[in-house]
Amino acid sequence: MHEYPSIADHGLIGDLQTTALVSTDGTIDWFCSPRFDSPSIFASLLDHAKGGRLSTRPHDDGFQSKQLYFPDTAILITRFLTEKGVGEVIDFMPVSSETPSEQHRLIRAVRCVRGAIDFDIEIAPRFDYGREAHQVTVTDDGAEYTAGSSTLTLSLIRDSGDERLGRPEPTDDGDLRFALHLVEGQMRGVILETGTGAGPQAVSVADAQRLFDDTAHFWQDWVGQSTYTGRWREELQRSAITLKLMTYAPTGGLVAAPTAGLPEQVGGERNWDYRFTWVRDASFSVTALLRMGFTHEAASFALWLRDRVAEPLGSDTGPLNIMYRIDGNPDLDEEVLADWEGYRGSYPVRVGNGAAGQLQLDIYGEAMDAVWAADQAGIGIGQPGWQAICGLLDWLADHWDQPEEGIWETRGGRKDFTYGRLMCWVAFDRAIRLAAAYGRPAPVARWTTERDAIYNQIMEKGWSAERRAFVQQYGEQVLDASLLKMTQVGFVTPQDPMWTDTLKAIEEELVSDSLVYRYDPAASPDGLAGSEGTFSLCTFLYVDALARADRVDEARLTFEKMLTYANHLGLYSEEIALDGQQVGNFPQAFTHLALIDAAITLNDRLDAKTRRAAPSAGRAE
Structure with missing residues (x-):
């Protein structure tokens, strides 16, 4: 696979103050926060080695992937088809208020819908267009990246029965990688939040589902205002x-x-x-x-x-x-x-x-x-x-x-x-x-x-x-x-x-x-x-x-x-x-x-x- 996906091989998510691009292989390769015009946190779309990314993909090669939006919303679903099962990565950002905010959440829910599937997850931020070095602190509930005055908090989505969900392991360059094994019906994932400094806090699957529902309702209600009834x-x-x-x-x-x-x-x-x-x-x-x-x-x-x-x-x-x-x-x-x-x-x-x-x-x-x-x-x-x-x-x-x-x-x-x-x-x-x-x-x-x-x-x-x-x-x-x-x-x-x-x-x-x-x-x-x-x-x-x-x-x-x-x-x-x-x-x-x-x-x-x-x-x- 080419280091750089086609420009068209992306979907867009956002919260009405900033956005992120998600490629068909499950990589978030463009994300700026807290605003559209802020310096990047993920930008591997412009430099594969130096830009930074959030990657989630099946462990075994040979998978196929497809993307769709949850109907009438800005919630993006990337589906992976493997020999062992079918999995989904669901990306969305809960809509921000109309007040400028430093705090923005990017939610990545990972689900197995058929069979069983192993995912590899990598979180490799590069702050200020890669010009600001960062440090990472890992806990059982996630991790916190710091780079100067910028913070990026990683919280795990997990079930109450999980003693520990694949605790992320830091690499030499301050990135995190971990594996996620899911069987049919299971959903886990991560929440990235900028500008909080509150430290990671595990989020239940039920709470993540409520965030999904609230975001879906916002977009469907907004689209429902359309008066257009013609072709296309x-x-x-x-x-x-x-x-x-x-x-x-x-x-x-x-x-x-x-x-x-x-x-x-x-x-x-x-x-x-x-x-x-x-x-x-x-x-x-x-x-x-x-x-x-x-x-x-x-x-x-x-x-x-x-x-x-x-x-x-x-x-x-x-x-x-x-x-x-x-x-x-x-x-x-x-x-x-x-x-x-x-x-x-x-x-x-x-x-x-x-x-x-x-x-x-x-x-x-x-x-x-x-x-x-x-x-x-x-x-x-x-x-x-x-x-x-x-x-x-x-x-x-x-x-x-x-x-x-x-x-x-x-x-x-x-x-x-x-x-x-x-x-x-x-x-x-x-x-x-x-x-x-x-x-x-x-x-x-x-x-x-x-x-x-x-x-x-x-x-x-x-x-x-x-x-x-x-x-x-x-x-x-x-x-x-x-x-x-x-x-x-x-x-x-x-x-x-x-x-x-x-x-x-x-x-x-x-x-x-x-x-x-x-x-x-x-x-x-x-x-x-x-x-x-x-x-x-x-x-x-x-x-x-x-x-x-x-x-x-x-x-x-x-x-x-x-x-x-x-x-x-x-x-x-x-x-x-x-x-x-x-x-x-x-x-x-x-x-x-x-x-x-x-x-x-x-x-x-x-x-x-x-x-x-x-x-x-x-x-x-």
Whole structure:
């Protein structure tokens, strides 16, 4: 077996403040605590030798493994099939409160469901990205790891009749290993807890089962709020749960992905830290979740966004940074873990994100579109929010007409990106609508002037008569899949000849058997070496665009094809490589929210097609 599992060979668990990845061989190879963006405790996914792991696997080789989620929950079950029996590893994290906490529990229950099975368990933490050495103290009830001010407590799950459950034995490097023999019907396991310092305390099987039941009830109750009843209900619910897992409950901030350093090209340098809240990604999630009926999450992010807009201008990039830490802190200094080899040799491994200081004008349109969608759903912004919006639009009116880094965060310098201008148009358009809807005081005349100026500029400079298409940047001929949003935001109609020509050009150049590239890096240098796969967000944007253009049969086939690229649990990373493997950070919020939007749009268009095709009722004679 490869030292590094495939990126797609993982499931995600979490407690709404942090998450962990569990591979199909029963290894937790990514876990940060107490928050998504905290230093890692387990990170063998980025360095097999130095990253640390929690491993549970059958003692005998030759086993098969399968994974599934307990229905409508974030509880992950990894099943092992051996010659002697069948066992299960059940991983979950009891949901935290909406108060930031240092204490988080990761529960791993191990069960034999048929025959008998022997498991080998290894607990090998590596604190602060492996930079902080640790000590371990072992007791009959478990163990405690300490590394500076950090603690990790290991408590055993055992039956009251157990005198001693395979007391863990420390290795020379401070790790723990022990064997677990189970027969049919037995369940044992471990609980890892961060930030307590209380020492290990054995937990009964009955208490572990109650934690399981409580966690299952939480997720099933939450999923039960969904109002979606259309096609692909299971896929949409899994995407919604995944987005919920990536939302930091104390603030409502959504991380772009719960991982760092997973490569867009294996062996390449396009390896970024996505454990932060992008204004763009989180704004898109508002619309997606609202369309499924999840209003609480939309309202929470709206408050998070309002607080960011209301903050004093801290840089020359405008009232909003493109990304923040989940608590709103703008400090995202990027550093390289120089001693780590990276996933399958994909170096460098970066933590923090140097793109945080970029100017990306599109975020103002995405933020305002989210505010508009929330308002339409009855989530008001109030007077303080409106004042903040007016300040934001005043700044944008003075600054929209300038080069910027663009949606894809290229590192090749600022340019006049058409998508950035498009979303500035959206910002003014939605603000004008909000002002008119409630008679709010606003410089509507100026906003209208700027909106119309942007429209005319895009039509003049963003359209290439040579390519017969809207292009990535003014004065160039490069196509860009981000412009698939043009009809979604209402800038052009799906039947506009300029749009149908653009869609045709994108299909000819950027679509590969339904999968869609963002752009051609060879034609538009982005300041980075190497190439990348197709961008899964763009594929779902393509589905949405096809559906809106009444090409519903093509849209459905494209959507169904894309579903085959999901992993065994319905999860998606950022990109799909040439060989069909998932690459990039995993799972990615962008992809899952775009799946939801595309599926709902397509479902509505399919229903409309069915209604049109139905024979009209005849009159009674």
